[in-house]
Amino acid sequence: xxxxxxxxxxxxxxxxxxxxxxxxxxxxxxxxxxxxxxxxxxxxxxxxxxxxxxxxxxxxxxxxxxxxxxxxxxxxxxxxxxxxxxxxxxxxxxxxxxxxxxxxxxxxxxxxxxxxxxxxxxxxxxxxxxxxxxxxxxxxxxxxxxxxxxxxxxxxxxxxxxxxxxxxxxxxxxxxxxxxxxxxxxxxxxxxxxxxxxxxxxxxxxxxxxxxxxxxxxxxxxxxxx
Amino acid sequence: xxxxxxxxxxxxxxxxxxxxxxxxxxxxxxxxxxxxxxxxxxxxxxxxxxxxxxxxxxxxxxxxxxxxxxxxxxxxxxxxxxxxxxxxxxxxxxxxxxxxxxxxxxxxxxxxxxxxxxxxxxxxxxxxxxxxxxxxxxxxxxxxxxxxxxxxxxxxxxxxxxxxxxxxxxxxxxxxxxxxxxxxxxxxxxxxxxxxxxxxxxxxxxxxxxxxxxxxxxxxxxxxxx
DNA sequence: CGTAAAATTGATCTGCTTCAACAAAGGTGG
DNA sequence: CCACCTTTGTTGAAGCAGATCAATTTTACG
Numbered sequence: 001x002x003x004x005x006x007x008x009x010x011x012x013x014x015x016x017x018x019x020x021x022x023x024x025x026x027x028x029x030x031x032x033x034x035x036x037x038x039x040x041x042x043x044x045x046x047x048x049x050x051x052x053x054x055x056x057x058x059x060x061x062x063x064x065x066x067x068x069x070x071x072x073x074x075x076x077x078x079x080x081x082x083x084x085x086x087x088x089x090x091x092x093x094x095x096x097x098x099x100x101x102x103x104x105x106x107x108x109x110x111x112x113x114x115x116x117x118x119x120x121x122x123x124x125x126x127x128x129x130x131x132x133x134x135x136x137x138x139x140x141x142x143x144x145x146x147x148x149x150x151x152x153x154x155x156x157x158x159x160x161x162x163x164x165x166x167x168x169x170x171x172x173x174x175x176x177x178x179x180x181x182x183x184x185x186x187x188x189x190x191x192x193x194x195x196x197x198x199x200x201x202x203x204x205x206x207x208x209x210x211x212x213x214x215x216x217x218x219x220x221x222x223x224x225x226x
Numbered sequence: 227x228x229x230x231x232x233x234x235x236x237x238x239x240x241x242x243x244x245x246x247x248x249x250x251x252x253x254x255x256x257x258x259x260x261x262x263x264x265x266x267x268x269x270x271x272x273x274x275x276x277x278x279x280x281x282x283x284x285x286x287x288x289x290x291x292x293x294x295x296x297x298x299x300x301x302x303x304x305x306x307x308x309x310x311x312x313x314x315x316x317x318x319x320x321x322x323x324x325x326x327x328x329x330x331x332x333x334x335x336x337x338x339x340x341x342x343x344x345x346x347x348x349x350x351x352x353x354x355x356x357x358x359x360x361x362x363x364x365x366x367x368x369x370x371x372x373x374x375x376x377x378x379x380x381x382x383x384x385x386x387x388x389x390x391x392x393x394x395x396x397x398x399x400x401x402x403x404x405x406x407x408x409x410x411x412x413x414x415x416x417x418x419x420x421x422x423x424x425x426x427x428x429x430x431x432x433x434x435x436x437x438x439x440x441x442x443x444x445x446x447x448x449x450x451x452x
Numbered sequence: 453c454g455t456a457a458a459a460t461t462g463a464t465c466t467g468c469t470t471c472a473a474c475a476a477a478g479g480t481g482g
Numbered sequence: 483c484c485a486c487c488t489t490t491g492t493t494g495a496a497g498c499a500g501a502t503c504a505a506t507t508t509t510a511c512g
Contacts, residue, residue, distance in 0.1 A: 047347060047348070049355050049437065055350055055354040057350045058347075067343075077444070078442075113339065117342065118304075121283040121346065124349055125275065125281040127353050129275050171354070174468070175491090179492060180468095390459065391458085400500070402460085402461090403499085405460060408459095421458085421459090
């Protein structure tokens with residue numbers, strides 16, 4: 001990445017904001033002139049049904065870019081909330097325009113959009129077609145791969161601020177059933193999650209168990225971007 | 227839209243290809259230098275599980291643009307197939323580059339991407355949280371709104387090339403259950419679908435029934451684009 | 453008019469939900 | 483540093499939405 005681009009990036013992410021856990025960053029229906037970017041912590045996009053049921057549709061981890069679409073968008077079609085305490089940056093609209101004028105940055109933004117879309121397609125497959133245990137296993141495989149790429153995995157172990165209700169709302173299952181599936185995965189020796197610490201003994205076994213294929217994350221294309 | 231842009235568009239969509247129904251346009255894992263664009267007919271994006279289960283993750287109707295991301299992408303993370311007979315155009319990579327240089331066209335492409343993403347989020351909510359009958363009703367509401375905008379709905383009636391298995395693979399339900407839900411919707415007087423013809427008597431009632439809100443389709447932003 | 457694709461029906465089964473209670477952790481203020 | 487309280491996780495029991503299997507009817511179409 002050219003130095004000038006780096007400098008632009010550094011400048012953009014200057015006013016860093018601290019946000020506590022479990023707090024909405026923006027709600028469905030609101031409009032926004034900013035793109036939100038998570039610098040540290042874990043956040044999620046979600047949608048609600050009138051009856052209160054919640055579906056988490058994406059997680060935002062450090063290194064993930066957010067929507068780049070605000071310049072066409074009139075109102076948010078979903079909400080964003082922190083899961084853990086986060087460091088957040090609000091990038092004004094014109095900054096995005098600046099970024100898209102730099103080929104290297106534009107390419108990175110396109111890549112991020114591509115991965116987001118690919119991930120949602122995979123989630124649809126996951127929620128629509130996989131049985132509960134595999135569904136949950138698949139989610140953890142994805143976190144493992146993404147967090148590994150982010151360099152925060154040691155020995156198949158990483159910390160993840162999710163509780164079982166979050167997992168339920170992500171996979172379209174009930175909390176109770178998620179709990180039982182996690183126990184099953186523990187008994188199978190595939191995955192341990194105890195109080196925000198995830199431990200995957202045999203990554204390959206877990207991935208084979210749920211048919212995980214990381215192609216949708218397009219990590220190969222990442223090299224030509226970063 | 228400027229005349230020059232129109233001319234560019236007309237030029238791009240020149241070599242039109244006819245494809246019969248139920249045929250793959252491109253398969254997961256393949257790479258592609260082209261973006262496919264559906265001019266006429268109905269197509270879908272889908273993913274398969276090793277055991278054969280299929281999840282449809284998007285429909286492509288005339289007027290919808292396809293992936294604009296090929297220039298970063300190494301391999302397809304999903305397949306695309308026709309549902310009905312289609313007229314298809316393959317747009318080479320450099321043509322996309324040309325288009326993104328025109329502000330009006332670039333804006334339209336961004337809008338299309340935004341809507342695709344918003345739609346997938348809504349589908350996740352649909353598949354993950356809504357009960358079967360509402361889930362199916364919601365799908366038909368979406369088709370109604372999109373096809374209405376495309377100007378092919380008369381009197382709440384439109385033709386839709388889907389069979390019940392497609393609906394099942396879209397909603398994550400079994401074919402048998404889809405059949406029973408459709409009967410239920412018929413009995414409720416909300417929706418009739420007989421052999422590729424969909425008839426919605428009371429649109430408002432159907433939308434209220436499943437809590438449909440078209441905000442995720444961002445039709446308001448369409449005006450500033452088209 | 454015959455055949456293949458799609459829709460429909462019935463019966464049975466099960467994966468997951470719901471409800472409701474209880475246990476364990478972890479954070480907090482005294 | 484302990485007692486309390488809240489959040490999170492765990493367990494059991496009962497019920498049901500939706501799956502599966504398998505046959506039959508209807509429709510489309512060559």
